[in-house]
Amino acid sequence: MSSFPVQPLSPLDGRYRPxxxxxxxxxxxxxxxxxxxxxxxxxIIALTSRSLFGTRPLSEVECDRLRLLYLDFGQKEIDALAEREAVTRHDVKAVEYLVRDRLAEIGLGAVAELTHFACTSEDINSVAYALTVKRAVHDVWLPALQRVIEAVRALAHQHRDAAMLARTHGQPATPTTMGKELAVFVARLARVERQLAASEFLAKFSGATGTWSAHVAAAPDVSWPTVTREFVESLGLDVNPLTTQIEPHDWQVELYDRARHAGGILHNLATDIWTYISLGYFSQIPVPGATGSSTMPHKINPIRFENAEANLEIAGALFASLSQTLVTSRLQRDLTDSTTQRNIGVAFGHSLLALDNLRRGLGEIALAEDVLRADLDGNWEVLAEAIQTVVRAEIVAGRSSISDPYALLKDLTRGHRVGPADLAAFVSGLDIGNEAKERLRALTPATYTGLAADLVDDLP
Known part of the structure; x- marks a missing residue:
């Protein structure tokens, strides 16, 4: 059995492996x-530490020697397991045999029968998956997500005052600032990141059908739920005491749903940045030697954001499939989860690739403030909202007799382009107080951003 494919089928093991x-x-x-x-x-160490079945606690030297079995786990062990599994046709049994063999080699053959003691394969798998997923999430994936969040946060603060035309339904709308719009993504991502960081990682260690039956048969006076709980918790995991043969995977469903949620927000970020680039709001910083098009020399394509978009869609589909499949197991056990869980790394791999592209892409754009200003200056009609709202306030205060300010502004601006002179003349002719007129005449699309800049400062 080959340990590694000579020709990788997945691009994660080929093109994107680094x-x-x-x-x-x-x-x-x-x-x-x-x-x-x-x-x-x-x-084994946990069982001997309690002197169960007449054993003695292993010495520190013996524990260190025993732990080298996994601390020094490498190609030799990978190949040995492949050979074993080719015979056993059972991956966990191959691991058990490997450990037994090594115990004899390091002079601990006397405790060989404690290998896999009272365990079903799912006891080992449950803890192993919880360990690997927790470590992958906390050591690799979450830091990558946090780096993207911090990159967006830095851009939000950098551009907190950069007024720009908003677009609701793709149409010119009340101005905002680029910083505030990016801050929205920071707040959304940070909220989901906190949920992800607080995720539970559960495991079971209670035997063939979750009843500790073999344990009790071997040592009826031992509090096996306590022993196994302390064992699992010593590995930095939480225990699920009420299970079938498998830990029901609900913690995984919750984790993958949150990861998919984060991916949806990131996808929204990627498509928005892509759109801002398309509008000319962001220019792309040329990378020396890079080619944007095989035929059009001028092009710099937003490939980082397009790559992220595609990989987030693949990751999201896989996370959704994981959640949908892992939530169910027939009666006390079926094997649908076995193949499904082997794709956990694929889902996180595509997500990590997207995070890497987003982080790189965010570092390769520059805000074109002149484009933002020109866009604002070409859309003075967005001040219609401000004018009709001020008129309403004047009516309430008894300083205006206008009957329908909204309709008045609708007639002026809907489907029409108006400029600063048009609006100034219109405001001057309104039946409102002089102070209100002065405020409105001083207003421009670039200054009509409300509290947008201050909202950036309120980021958690």
């Missing part, structure tokens, strides 16, 4: 097997 390789430390088959060895080894 970007996603850190996830492979945890979410590859080798990473999973390393974690399985870790669980088997730590279970």
């Amino acid at each position: 970007v996603v390789a850190p996830l492979g430390e945890y979410l590859s088959e080798a990473g999973l097997n390393r974690a399985r060895v870790e669980v088997e080894v730590e279970w």
Whole structure:
């Protein structure tokens, strides 16, 4: 059995491998097997530390030697497991045999029968998956998400005062600032990031059908729920005490749904930045030696954001499939989760690739403030909202007898282009107080941004 494909089928293992390789430390088959060895080894140490079945606690030197089985896990172990699995046709059993063999080699053959003691394969898998997913999320994926959030946050503060024309339904609307619009994404992403960072990582270690039956048969006086809870918690995980043969995976469903949610927000960010580039709001900083088009020399394509968009869609589909599949298992166990969980790394891989492209893309754009100003100056009709709102306030205050200010401004601006002179003349002829007229005549599209800039300062 070959350990690695000679010709990778997935682009994550070929073209994009340098970007996603850190996830492979945890979410590859080798990473999973390393974690399985870790669980088997730590279970032996946990059992002997309690002197169960006449054993003695292993010395510190013996524990260190035993832990090298997973700390030094490498190609030799990968190949040995491949050979074993070719015979056993069972991945966890291959791991058990590997640990047993190594125990004898390091002089601990006397405790070999404690390998996989009272465990079903899903006890090992449950803990191993929780360990690998937790480590991949906290060590690799969340930091990548946080780097994107901080990149957007920096741009939001940099452009807090950069007035720009908003577009609702794609049409000119009340002006905002680029900083405020980017701050919206920061707030959205930060909220989901906090939820992701607080995710639970649950495992079970209660035997073939979640009843500790074999444990109790071997040692009826031992509080096995306490022993296994302390064991799982010693690995930095939370325990699910009420399960079938499998831990029901609800924590995974919650995690992948949140990751998909984050991906949806990031997808929105990618398409908005792409649109701003299309409008000329952002210019792209040329990368020396890069080619935008094979035939049009002038082009700089927004490929970072397009790549991110596509990979987020793939990741989202995979996260959704994981959530939909893992939430169900027939009766006490079926194997649909086995193949499904082997794609966890693929989902996070495409998501990580998207995060990398977004971070790089955000560092390769520059705000074209002259374009923003020209766009604002070409759309003075957006001040109609301000004028009709001020008139309404004047009516309430008893300083105006206008009957329908909205209709008045609609007649003036809907479907018409108006300039500063048109609006100034219109305001001067309004039946409102002089102070209100002065405020309106001083207003421009570039200054009609309300509290947009201040909202950036309120970012958490």
